[in-house]
Amino acid sequence: MAPAADVDPVKKQVEFYFSDSNLPQDRFLLSKVKETPEGWVDIEMLTTFKKMVAIKATVEQVAAVAKxxxxxxxxxxxxxxxxxxxxxxxxxxxxxxxxxKGMKMEVVLESDTSKSEVIDKLIGFFGSYGTVLSVRIDFRGNGKAPKKDEKKEEKKEEEKKEGESEKKEGDGEKDEEKKEEGPSKVIVDSAYVEFSSKEEAETVVTKEIEYEGKKLSLKMKPRPFVKKDDKKDAKSPSVGKKRGRDGDTADNKKGESSERPKRSRTDEEGNKGNTEGGEEKEEKAYVE
Structure with missing residues (x-):
């Protein structure tokens, strides 16, 4: 079944963070849970995760959800x-x-909200084939969209070097506008979709499914969801890395993985990720 459109976003995200789909693999949040024998986690800290900031979650809202x-x-x-x-x-x-695999969606990554919208869209799509617990997407690993303006910029540079020396008043301003880079784009071609049971997942992979007119390749998930950077670091036995998110993930019943709280320095996407661990904190894709 597809997720309800009126589900409280705070409830969805918080329950995803602590769900079986996310918590066992969310190293940061899991470490916080294990800091006390009782497993209590500070709500104020939770509201600093990227996905929580994006939906403007408050301590009072989270407390109400938990109750x-x-x-x-x-x-x-x-x-x-x-x-x-x-x-x-x-x-x-x-x-x-x-x-x-085979979706080939060009996604404009303007914010964590953009990633969540893509994940929600896929949750709704696959929800017509079974009960979807989460969708995870590695927005960095699917591939970058062709940079249509790259060649144009190179030509402009060549023209400048070849002697384009005269410019009318106002041209400088126009050139600056052209140089401004818009939001980054990626091609989302694959996603990990978690169903409610092994039997349900095995049934779905036997179906012929098309996404926006494109036939999908469906297989059982062969390995843990790991980001490219994590794979490189995994080669060194002395370095431990978080599991990729993001994209997310990925949502509980549709949330995204937890993320590192915002600090003065740049946080890694995902969760202290949104991912969502992701939101890593990934961006884990919340239901990635």
């Missing part, structure tokens, strides 16, 4: 949150996830 949730609970003072169930060991999403 009304079947899988979360809030401390008496309304400042902390935790799961109500045991955290599974390892990645339990692998057996019930598929890899869908």
């Amino acid at each position: 009304a949730s079947e899988t979360l609970e809030c401390s008496e003072d309304g400042k902390k949150i935790r799961r109500t169930t045991e955290i599974p060991e390892g990645d339990i999403t692998l057996a019930r996830s598929i890899v869908a």
Whole structure:
């Protein structure tokens, strides 16, 4: 079933952060959970994750979500949150996830919100084939869209070198406008889609599915979702890296992975990711 359009975005994101789909692989958030025997996490810290900032989540909203949730609970003072169930060991999403390739969507990455919109779109699409728990996309690893203006810029530089010396008043201003680079673009060709069960995922991969007129290649997920940079670092046994998100992910019932809180220095995307760990904090794709 496709996700309801009126789902509270704060509820969706918070429940995803602490879900079986995200928490066991979200190293940062998991480390925070394990800081105390009771598993309490500071809500104010949670609201600094990129995805939470994007939806303008407040401490009061998160506390209200936890109090009304079947899988979360809030401390008496309304400042902390935790799961109500045991955290599974390892990645339990692998057996019930598929890899869908062939979408070839050109995505303009203006913000984390843009990534969330793509993930929500795919959740809705695959939701017609089963119960989707999350969608994860590595927005950096799918490939960059062709830079249509790159050659033009090179020609301009050549012309300048060859002797274009005279310019009318006002040309300088126009040139500056042309030089301004717009939002980055990527080609999203594949995504990891997590269903509610292994049986459901196995049924979906047997279907012939087209996305916007393009036939998709569907296979069971062969390996953990890892970003390119993580793969390089994984070669060194002394360096541990976070699992890629983003894209996200990726959402719980449709959220995105947690992200590092904003600091004076640039945070890695994903979650302290949005991912969402992602949102890494990825961007994990929230339901990536």
